[in-house]
Amino acid sequence: MTEITAPKSPVSAEQFADEIREQLKYGQGVTVEQATPADVYVAASQAVRRHLMDSWMQTQADMVNGTTKAVGYLSAEFLMGKQLRNALLNAGLTEQFDTAVESLGFNYQDVIDAEHEPGLGNGGLGRLAACFIDSLASLGVPAFGYGIQYKYGIFEQAFDKDGKQIEKPDYWLTNEEPWGHIDYNRSQKVSFGGEVVEEGGKKVWKPAWSVRAVPVDYMVPGYASGRVNTLRLWSAKSYDEFDLLTFNRSEYLDAVRPQVAAENISKILYPEDSTPQGKALRLEQQYFFVAASIHDAIRVFYPGQENPDLTTFPSKICFQLNDTHPVIGIPELMRVLIDEYGYDWDTAWGITTKTFNYTCHTLLPEALEVWPASLIGELLPRHLEIIKQINEQFEAELTSKHVDSDTIKDMAIHTGDSVRMAYLATYGGSHVNGVAELHSQLLKDVTLKNFSDVYPDKFTNVTNGVTPRRFIKLANPRLSDLITEGLGTDKWLSDLELLKGLEPLAADDEFVKKFAAVKQANKVDFSNYAKREYGFDIDPDTMVNTMVKRLHEYKRQALKILALIARYADIKNGNMSADEVMPRTVVFGAKAAPGYYLAKMTIQLINNVARVVNNDPDVKGKLSVYFPWNYNVRLAQHLIPATDLDEQISQAGKEASGTGNMKFALNGALTVGTLDGANVEIRERVGAENFFLFGMTVDEVDALYASGYSPAAFYEADPRLKQAIDMVSDGTFSNGDRNAFAPLVADWLTKDWFMTLADFHAYTEIQADIEALYAQPLEWHRKAILNVANSGYFSSDRSMEDYLERIWETGPLA
């Protein structure tokens, strides 16, 4: 008997249909006959929200009245993905919904498709935040996600006729958005600019302008926990009415200018992945959401109190700083405690350091934000004073610990010209963590070495994870059913280590065949989806080989495309006989930051290689390349379950963790990868024999740099590499235009910062192993099952448990 623990349905399908009908009538004022799928989507979403409402209110009440410390996850990005299916799952209404919607005369897929995905994040960091709040709710831990409700999320990507990326604004709020509840009655005032004056021996900040931060609340329902947490995203509204006098002089634009400026704060998500832009607006955004969130937490936990005892604040809530973006919260809490509530410096510092913790998500030095001190001084003059004082205290502390003066200088938070946010976070919080073991080790050994020497106890690791609800249950229903069948229970959805129980089934040919059939059916589904959405003709009987992630040099999409060109040349040159070629479909997905020239050129190259390869009769049926545009959570949910082979080929020592790697392993793809980020731990767990490892290690990379890396030498030494690069420069992929990719080629041959050329040989060598295994389907799928069975550790539930134990020191609501 299979044990089912999924949330029980609160209503029948007929009742749910009635609720949708009622919502259509009283919410939207349309009859079922008049309704469009988009209307039904809104009505059904509202109906689900109503089902979650009691749990939401109860969770908030228990949080405020109880003694369990809450978590405030401060993040500039939350890449949530579509909401309806997830909410239905957690409310126990999935089947009722499908039946109800059909009974009302609609196709449920049309209704699901009516939801526009909110793209309020760039990539890994934003998606991780979304997985984390899902897991906190599922564990029953009281938590707030705090962020920004950007009007425009990550740009929508398209390709022009030359294969170049074009960015289109993503106005995701065009249509009614039923999930966010705008709560005008709980807004916060956030101020900027002006000056600091002395009044009665006290510092008083006289800001020049303010905006109104209005919370938009999203329910975050837990799976089978009965708990619903809150994601509170702030939206900026102006306090200024437009200026009627100016308006009457017909100066219309001037009349609304202050209003527009204020509301610009939450207008756009910065479309960067790991390189910050020194933009004032970005600092405004950061301060805006962090200041509003801190005041909000005080409002929530000390309701109606004029003189709250904020020495208890760290026992009410702890704030996790998701990368450096919210770090301005440290001086802000100091300011609030000292200037608004009258605490002395030392008391305020004690409260602040107990409240904050910092997660670093990068190893690229340029991604650790550094703000010009002058900019902070202009926008937040009081904060700059506080930062200076923190820095003085810090230097004194280092001196007392006998740190030498050069090192103290290297560690400065405030250097005179600039403020280093990662250093401020490391000093101003209790814990610092990296996001995979290797990453945390490199933070200690390299990036934040001085800090770890002085404060070794602050440093810890929490390896990332992903939510199995969205990325297995919703994305891959066939595999979910097979897992439940294999384990005899569906408890794995809230205890992913149970997947271990599948291990013996890898030896059972019947089970392996079922597993293979699931993968095949998913490939057929994806092929149909790709046809419908993109017009692609993907052959589901070929190996589906996927590389999806942001386009960045360190991730080395260039390595993949060069190897692919080399394979193309091999087939063309007759170096491989037809039966030697394992038919492959390579699928890329990636957005490049709009200002990232080489990344955009790499996209253009991939598209043009795809065009040439897919139209060449010589390789037909053997090699094809597709690049579905606008990679997002929705596409991920379709593509990951259909993938046979996943690429995680960053240069060792550059990818902090990766989370795609986890999603693929959990969905039964094998990985070809380097010893980087969480790949290391995935390989350890699934077994070295079930992972295609290649390439240099961190130490080998360092040694090669130290000896003077010459990419041109690798080019000269490897004829296949040489030919592949020559084909990029000789116009093969640019209709004869030899200049089209010249900057890319020049970069490879003279700089190649991430040593693509040095790893090329190893990468092409490992392909033979991959193909030999793929030629034995049962053996391939056995290994894929072992990947699934041993990846339970990579649940974000486990990540949250690690944070609770190592950093937050709290747990589920009683």
Ligand code: AZC
């Ligand atoms: C990413 C890291 O590049 C990735 O390796 C990691 O898995 C992910 O965070 C989650 O920890 N970093 C970012 O996305 N960084 C920024 C600034 O966007």
